[in-house]
Amino acid sequence: MKVALVQQAKTADIEKNKQDLADDIRRAARQGAELVVLQELHNSLYFCQVEDTNNFDLAEPIPGPSTDFYGQLARECRVVLVTSLFERRAAGLYHNTAVVFERDGSIAGQYRKMHIPDDPAYYEKFYFTPGDLGFHPIQTSVGCLGVQVCWDQWYPEGARLMALQGAELLIYPTAIGWESSDTDDEKQRQLTAWQTVQRGHAVANGIPVIAVNRVGHEEDPSGQTNGIQFWGHSFVAGPQGEFLAEAGTEPTLLLVDIDMKRSENVRRWWPFLRDRRIEEFGGLTKRFLK
Secondary structure (H helix, E strand, O other), X not given: OEEEEXXXXXXXXXXXXXXXXXXXXXXXXXXXXXXXXXXXXXOOOOHHHOOOXXXXXXXXXXXXXXXXXXXXXXXXXXXXXXXXXXXXXXXXXXXXXXXXXXXXXXXXXXXXXXXXXXXXXXXXXXOOOOOOOOOOOEEXXXXXXXXXXXXXXXXXXXXXXXXXXXXXXXXEEOOOEEEOOOOHHHHHHHHHHHHHHHXXXXXXXXXXXXXXXXXXXXXXXXXXXXXXXEEOOOEEEOOOOOEEEEOOOOOEEEEEEOOOOHHHHHHHHOOHXXXXXXHHOHHHHOXXXX
């Protein structure tokens, strides 16, 4: 299966951002992509650098204007499309939500981000209610997709639960970057850790992983920090954690061929699911065991 990862820099002009995405989605389809994956919160700048109630105006209902826009694109291009939207569920109730569109433009399913960070420049708990849809893969015409969002990618439990329900791919729309005060060594450690933990999900579950990050520098509107330099490096790892493709730090349309049959053989060689001692895993439902 040919997969396209759309790695872009964002501006304050939401309509321009959407048109840029549309251009890359169409370009990916012309090059044979069957599945197109966008980055986290791709319609706008990463607004979570500050706590500002005016930013809730960016949220939309699902279905809504953005799902109409991307559904039409999926139908026009005949691709399965993974998007990431700021969902307004009700007044005062908002989610960070991935929406997957089928080739006919219909909504195949959605996932609400479960793990919500709260760090300097990543004040997501101010905006997003933790997801309540659970970890359930979305069935599409190109396969069963285990879609999660950004901070979820650090947690092996979500990846495992997706795999145990038949996910054939793990997909993570992402917005992550460096703060300028970090040393070069620390920046490299962060990037390596980000890739390593997701490659570990691929190995542990015997299925490919797709991670799509944004790029570019986005200023902190409050001026309290030097903003975020999003590091890009979107990538696809195969079921043994091997890199199938990796982008750099510039806007990129990355097309990758994934052998969807390879996971079957890898799981036969490394039968991790067979050997799990599930009767001893009860402690995983506890916050801490000491």
